[in-house]
Amino acid sequence: METIRGRLSHFLDSTELQARLNHYNRLTLDLGTGDGKFAFCRADAFPSHFVIGVDSCRENLHEYSRAKLPNLLFIIASAQTLPHELHGLASHITINFPWGSLLESLLNGDDRLLQGLQSVARWPAALDIRLNGGALAEQGWSLEDGTERIFENLTSTGWKIRPPEMLDSTALRAFPSTWAKRLAFGRDPRAMQLSGSL
Numbered sequence: 001m002e003t004i005r006g007r008l009s010h011f012l013d014s015t016e017l018q019a020r021l022n023h024y025n026r027l028t029l030d031l032g033t034g035d036g037k038f039a040f041c042r043a044d045a046f047p048s049h050f051v052i053g054v055d056s057c058r059e060n061l062h063e064y065s066r067a068k069l070p071n072l073l074f075i076i077a078s079a080q081t082l083p084h085e086l087h088g089l090a091s092h093i094t095i096n097f098p099w100g101s102l103l104e105s106l107l108n109g110d111d112r113l114l115q116g117l118q119s120v121a122r123w124p125a126a127l128d129i130r131l132n133g134g135a136l137a138e139q140g141w142s143l144e145d146g147t148e149r150i151f152e153n154l155t156s157t158g159w160k161i162r163p164p165e166m167l168d169s170t171a172l173r174a175f176p177s178t179w180a181k182r183l184a185f186g187r188d189p190r191a192m193q194l195s196g197s198l
């Protein structure tokens with residue numbers, strides 16, 4: 001699979017990945033990681049956890065992927081075709097403020113994404129998905145109805161998801177991701193969080 005550090009790509013196989021993961025028994029996978037700030041903050045705050053940020057777009061990743069943290073890695077991949085090297089590794093999966101095809105797949109119950117989440121998860125993996133009103137509106141959904149649809153798609157594939165929680169501008173301001181900050185100071189500072197586990 002293709003990893004990125006700054007502007008440099010490196011192809012990492014399972015053996016090299018396992019060597020990096022040695023001594024870490026928890027792994028967070030952040031899908032649609034954007035510029036990787038959330039993954040960086042998590043790796044920095046929890047040195048005993050390994051964190052992998054995944055995004056299909058490499059341009060935004062140049063800055064945070066330069067960070068010299070031993071427990072942080074960034075992968076260029078689509079969330080619908082996650083590399084097989086990640087199978088069975090994630091004790092925690094996060095998807096923060098998805099847009100584009102990632103959000104579309106959550107809304108449509110796309111098997112490639114939902115089966116991918118199951119296959120990268122290590123039971124009993126935790127899952128946190130944060131959805132924002134503007135991105136859902138672009139796909140023709142209200143915040144409430146889009147959240148409900150995604151809730152149903154996840155529960156139908158075996159995730160035990162708790163009732164959604166509203167995130168207001170104060171919660172968004174405190175959340176360590178670039179998109180959360182933009183939303184907090186934007187026109188529609190509302191988001192919903194879906195959390196649960198396998």
Ligand SMILES: C[S@@+](CC[C@H](N)C(=O)[O-])C[C@H]1O[C@@H](n2cnc3c(N)ncnc32)[C@H](O)[C@@H]1O
Nearest residue numbers: 032033034055056057078079096102177178179
């Ligand atoms: C609104 S940004 C959020 C970024 C970050 N999670 C944050 O909170 O700052 C959505 C991200 O999802 C990524 N994305 C969209 N579709 C994707 C897909 N199918 N696979 C992987 N990443 C995807 C985009 O490239 C973008 O970086």
